[in-house]
Amino acid sequence: MTPTAPSVLSRAAATAQGLPPLMVAARHLADTVQLGDHGRRRAGQGDAFWQFRPAQPGDPAHRIDWRRSARSDQAFIRDREWQAAQTVMIWCDPARSMAFSSDPSRASKSDRAKLLALAAALLFLRAGERVGFPGSDRPPLRGEHGLPSRLTDLDKAPPRPSGLPRRSRALFLTDGLADPKIYEHLLGDAASSRIRGAFIQVLDPAEERFPFAGRSLFLDMQGDPKFETQEAADLRAPYLERLAGRKKALAQMCRDAGWVYHCHDTITSPSSVLLWLYHALGARR
């Protein structure tokens, strides 16, 4: 399932279709979530039947449902539900810290975030929404078939998402380890643009559990020494406390901005977070 270790068969299939493995994984992942059409619950353009209403003057004749009208003296018009496409902007944090993985056999946070992003994009596209990636100069995408050509947009994500369309939806995938003020600004801007969305914090198990002991020198992702300790195990409790505080702060920011917050550990299955995402966005509609 992980993008780093696809089976030979799936890789062959991916090559044949010109899709990167990530796409295939995302597609698999998206297939795990069965979703229906989410209509706008009012009459409009769409395929699904919404209601019959008596024909008003000015209605074009071809919209009259003759079968229904034949049962009475009135002419009825078959209204369809209005299905308006929403734009969902998906942003994967391109920060260097996202490239971290505590176990070479496990996907890095960035990989996992991209997988989730693509899977979510597929879901949204299948649901008829439009999916856009911040930092891309192309308009938001419609239709599942166009997704592979947009994969590069995922990598071109800016450090801070900007220029999100008003009233759109957004999905942010980040590890939330940067300065909290940045996230506050981000969410504040979004809220002021009437953007709502989901904020998913992707963390590595090492970050969640702090499994270090002994004399340790902690480096940042550039390889610069940042922090030295004589006994790392002693730091576990204060670290976990701080981490919990950070999560709590992020959740609070999200709540304030009308967003939903979820913390995802890369050791857990990605399908669970996708399911959560689907329900969370659906419930907030």
Add this chain to the structure above:
Amino acid sequence: MGALGFTAPWLLLGLVALPLLWWFLRAVPPAPVRQKFPAVVLLFGLKDQQIEAQKTPWWLILIRLLAAAGLIIGFAGPVLSPEDTSERARQSDKPLIVLIDSYWPAASDWSIRVEEVDNLLQQAQQGGRVVAIQQAHFKEAAQLAPASIWRERLAAMSPVAWDAPYDLGVLQHLPEGESIWLSDGVKRDGRRELYALREAVGEVAIWQPDRIVFGLTPPVLEGQDVELRALRHRAGPAQDMVVAGYGRDPAGQLRALVEEPAEFAIGTTEKDIVLNLPPELRHRVQWLELAIGGQARSAGQVALVGESLTRRRVALVGAGESETLALLSPDHFLRAALAPSTEIVEARGIGDAVRASPHVVVMPDVPDISEPDQRALAKWVAEGGLLLRFAGPRLAAAQADQAGIVDAVEDILLPVRLRGRGRAVGGAMSWGAPQLLAPFPTDGPFSGLEIPEEVSVVRQVLAEPGPELAERTLARLVDGTPLVTRKLLGSGQVVLVHVGANAEWSNLVLSGLFVEMLLRLTEATLATPSIDPENGLQTEDTGVVSAPWLRDAQLSAQGALVRETSPLSTPLNALADAVNGQPSADAPPGIYSNGTRQLVINSLHIGATLSPTNWPRQVVPVWQDKPTVRDLSGWVLGAALALVLLDIAGTLWISGRLRSGQAARAGFVIVALGLAAPEAGVAQVADGQNEDAADQSVSPSVPDQVMAAAAEVTLAHVLTGDPELDALARAGLTGLSLSLSRRSSVEPAPPVGVALEQDDLSVFPLLYWPVSATQPLPSSQAYERLATYLATGGLILFDTRDAGAGGGNSAESRKLQLLAAPLSLPPLDPIPSDHVLTRAFYLIDTFPGRYNGTAWAEAAPPGAAAAEGVPFRLLNDGVTPVIIGGNDWAGAWAVREDGRPMLPVGRGNAGERQRELSLRFGVNLVMHVLTGNYKSDQVHVPALLQRLGQ
């Protein structure tokens, strides 16, 4: 014993630096784990609970210091007890006297001893010392000579197959000097005295390998059981062994006829072994052998059987004379009873009988013996024969005639004096009932035999009562009259059965008891003829000359029976000593015969025991490669390496890296490697000892090889253990195979090397056996398989590669004699010019390899003659089993990878011609092996065609 020394002592100065290392290690804390961690921002500002910088724990420092010390000491080259060498060097002006126990107990590890002595001589040679080497069995004292001369002689030294007390009269003349005594550890008379002698004139060091000497006493026939004892000179742990009896099977193959596993119990030095063999098998056994796994055989482990277990030859005198009906003939029942268990020799007269050198002479009712015959017979009996006489009407009549003579001398060939005409009981004209047999006395030869109730005696001859009658009686009737009497005469005996050998006088002969009694009597014949040293060769007044005893075969110290090319005459007094358990150089263990009797001398006599020697208390025997000079650097370095690995593990543990699963696994692997490394070091240190084992495993013999060889014609060479020679043999056979494929329809598979000890030989039509002087002798099992191979149509090409130089006396030729001796090869001749080998494919007249010498093959049968009109005799109906030569055929055949010849042959074109002829010989040889005498049969083709035309 022995102090520690160093080959590079100045390196030890490095130890001074250790305190510095201590300080350094104390100051530097262990390096931190460098850990990438993106969430490091969350850590900023956190405080360590331990403020003080952590230092390396003391035990880790200790480990490192020990490791460093170990490295320094290890590279300084520690050796144990080097003072031997230094001392030897110091005493280099004194002569070195090496005394070697060269009796059979030293035979099984003789090569190690020779090697040790050679090392010693090498050192002495470097030191310029004079040396004398004394083999204990030599009858003259060794003289001092330079070590180099002794090194040359050393190769020819060999142990002897007997054991004897030290000859102090000889050994006291040994020169003075430092003595080194290579002892075999077996108790022997004179050892203490000799030690005292040597100690008085210089220092004495005792070198004694720490091994157990095994022995096997000669077998004793006890009823139907063969009893012998396995001995070892020192009690030890339980030891498995196999007692095997070798002899020729009905097909004439020499092989192990019986194998009986046995075991020495812990702490015992003797094991009684009883072999219950059916007579047919027992008669075939020629020698018994005690096989101990993993140890070479010595003469003491071989017990020659000689005639003691074989079929008795029984001469029937006066047979076939009478024209009576079969059932009435005096010897019909004798014949019937003796035939299954003995070999019957028909003798018309007594002279014939004695000349047939039987064990037993049976005379059914022969009354008169002429004077010369009587003397010859008496002499034969005195030398250990058994004369078995039966009474009868004629004997009774003859005795009655003599009864009138009052002072008739006792007949020397009758055990007792007989009276009158005997008596008849239970007949129609007599009183009394037929007499029954009394139970046999328990100490007589018939003890334990069951007497059937129906056996009764009607007539018998009676013994004159006398003082010795009771002790001469072996069986009697219920009324006390003797039935069987015996008189000892010299070392033989005369037995008289007081009834006839037919059923007229008694129905004894009709019963099974008779058969058993005869069996007991014939088996009881003395196995060892007595030797009278005084008058063995003297012409007696009888005019009978006792034939001299000749040695037919000699037992080598390694326990192999070597036939003498011409029987050697043996001094009688030495032989008499040997019979009494003291073989010597004049009468070594082996097989002797004097025309009539056979005699075997074994290394151990029947009552022999083995016990360890008692050295004086201050003497500690050592063995060179164990407690003396011994390089310890491997051990010390190994220990240092182990410490380093331990340090790695400890450091990992301290820094917490051992806690994650993967690191723990890695650490485990490192520690395991560390534990294995010293083992490897030990193996390297000890590898000198199992070179032999390594030699034997040169070629992995896989069934695949046999399968492949069975599928195609495959030439094979015997692996000699000399890698260069084996490679040459392989290349030679490759070259021959190539030529065969190119020139004939034989397309052999690539040749293989066979290890005689384990490989199956039956799939190879031809074995090329290059003889090297150093190769080990195959085991007896391997020889058995070689014999089977030869008997079933295999051919071995022996190649001494010495061009026949030295007239069969080169090292290779001697080795060849050793190798081929147990193979029971037929008589050989130089290959005659009309041998089928000369025309099997090519017409050739010489058989050259790199040299052009004579090659030998099985000799032509004496009667072979050339048929009319045929240019050659019809020889060798079968294929010769061996071809022997020294022409280095493989060298001429050998090709490199690219097909070019490997070795030069001769010079110029003539040389190439010789190589071509050599290849032709090879092709002929393979054709001969594959087609047998087909080409010989071809000579009939013209005749057959002519006949068909008519």
